[in-house]
Amino acid sequence: MAIDQKLLEILRCPVCVRESDDAGLLTLVKDVWLVCQTCERKYPIRDDIPVMLVEEGDRWRATAVDALPDTPPEPAV
Numbered sequence: 001m002a003i004d005q006k007l008l009e010i011l012r013c014p015v016c017v018r019e020s021d022d023a024g025l026l027t028l029v030k031d032v033w034l035v036c037q038t039c040e041r042k043y044p045i046r047d048d049i050p051v052m053l054v055e056e057g058d059r060w061r062a063t064a065v066d067a068l069p070d071t072p073p074e075p076a077v
């Protein structure tokens with residue numbers, strides 16, 4: 001099941017939305033990643049739930065969109 005389009009429209013990157021309401025728009029990639037258009041942090045969607053944690057976004061920030069795994073790995077512990 002893909003993420004709900006309405007949810008996607010209201011979600012913003014938690015880092016960038018602090019700067020401006022217009023910042024932090026997200027792009028859905030591979031149905032399981034939300035990529036911030038402003039800072040390029042990448043948030044995984046696990047079990048259809050977007051994990052909008054800055055730590056998660058930071059973890060994938062340097063990873064190219066093309067290099068993101070098709071299934072988000074479990075969080076590091």
Ligand SMILES: [Zn+2]
Pocket residue numbers: 013014015016017024036037038039040041
């Ligand atoms: Zn951002």
